[in-house]
Amino acid sequence: MTNVRIDLPKAAKRGEVIEIKTLVAHSMETGFRRTYLGVPIPRDIITTFVCAYNGVEVFRAELHPSIAANPYIQFTTVATENGTLEFKWSGDNGFTATETARIAVT
Amino acid sequence: MKHSSRRKFLTAAGGIAAAALAPAATAQMTRTPLNNMPEVISKLVGSKTISKGKVKLGVPPLVENGFLVPLTVSVDSPMTEADHVKAIHVFTERNPLPEMVTFRLGPRAGRASVATRVRMADTQNVTAIAEMSDGSFWSDTVFLIVTLAACLEELPT
Numbered sequence A: 001m002t003n004v005r006i007d008l009p010k011a012a013k014r015g016e017v018i019e020i021k022t023l024v025a026h027s028m029e030t031g032f033r034r035t036y037l038g039v040p041i042p043r044d045i046i047t048t049f050v051c052a053y054n055g056v057e058v059f060r061a062e063l064h065p066s067i068a069a070n071p072y073i074q075f076t077t078v079a080t081e082n083g084t085l086e087f088k089w090s091g092d093n094g095f096t097a098t099e100t101a102r103i104a105v106t
Numbered sequence B: 001m002k003h004s005s006r007r008k009f010l011t012a013a014g015g016i017a018a019a020a021l022a023p024a025a026t027a028q029m030t031r032t033p034l035n036n037m038p039e040v041i042s043k044l045v046g047s048k049t050i051s052k053g054k055v056k057l058g059v060p061p062l063v064e065n066g067f068l069v070p071l072t073v074s075v076d077s078p079m080t081e082a083d084h085v086k087a088i089h090v091f092t093e094r095n096p097l098p099e100m101v102t103f104r105l106g107p108r109a110g111r112a113s114v115a116t117r118v119r120m121a122d123t124q125n126v127t128a129i130a131e132m133s134d135g136s137f138w139s140d141t142v143f144l145i146v147t148l149a150a151c152l153e154e155l156p157t
Helices: B002-026 B037-045
Strands: A004-007 A017-024 A046-053 A056-063 A072-078 A083-091 A095-105 B050-052 B055-058 B069-075 B085-092 B099-104 B113-118 B124-132 B137-146
Touching (some): A004 A095, A017 A046, A017 A083, A017 A095, A056 A072, B037 B124, B055 B124, B055 B137, B069 B085, B069 B124, B069 B137, B099 B113
Antiparallel strands (some): A004 A017, A017 A072, A072 B113, A083 A095, B055 B069, B069 B113
């Protein structure tokens, strides 16, 4: 179970721009480091983050080794209707993490 | 009296230090790129030109820890169906790889404002390029000084 933190308002007015903050626990191993014995440490990073609002993609980020460990991503979206936001991270070695959050729109 | 002269001295000394730093901070510093950033950028924009402006890249000017550098990008755009930011790309010239992150937005973002945390391998320029829905490109470049570099031991020098 991957440790994921999401912060967004529980309720919003229709048409309001809401700010979403996401954090996921991941080492983001760059693939450029070596052990003390000189053996290269293989790359292990999250490559994609997608946010879908009631099944429609509203935001996507493509990550590279330059992103710090435990990737933090902050973005905005327009509160259009009641529903669910689904957050999905995927990366090397078959890594996936999914989290959902509900939002009430008045 | 003693105090006031000490204060005066400190103010004067600070002023001199600030004056010495000012040209360095305002002038666009250049360092030899260590990776293929120019190639990657030209591949992205193709034959289009990149204009300065509209994009605001926020990074601290002095970074103590290159492993965790807060980075924000905001673009001046109405974010409507007709006129919005399609993507925001962030590049560096002295990390092992030029690409840092790409954000893909649309009119449903409401506002073109994103933030993340990145690694910096060296004192260098960071460039954010915004790709608009009309096909134009806008950019902002910030020079930042890194005192403790991320992945120092791997730097190809």
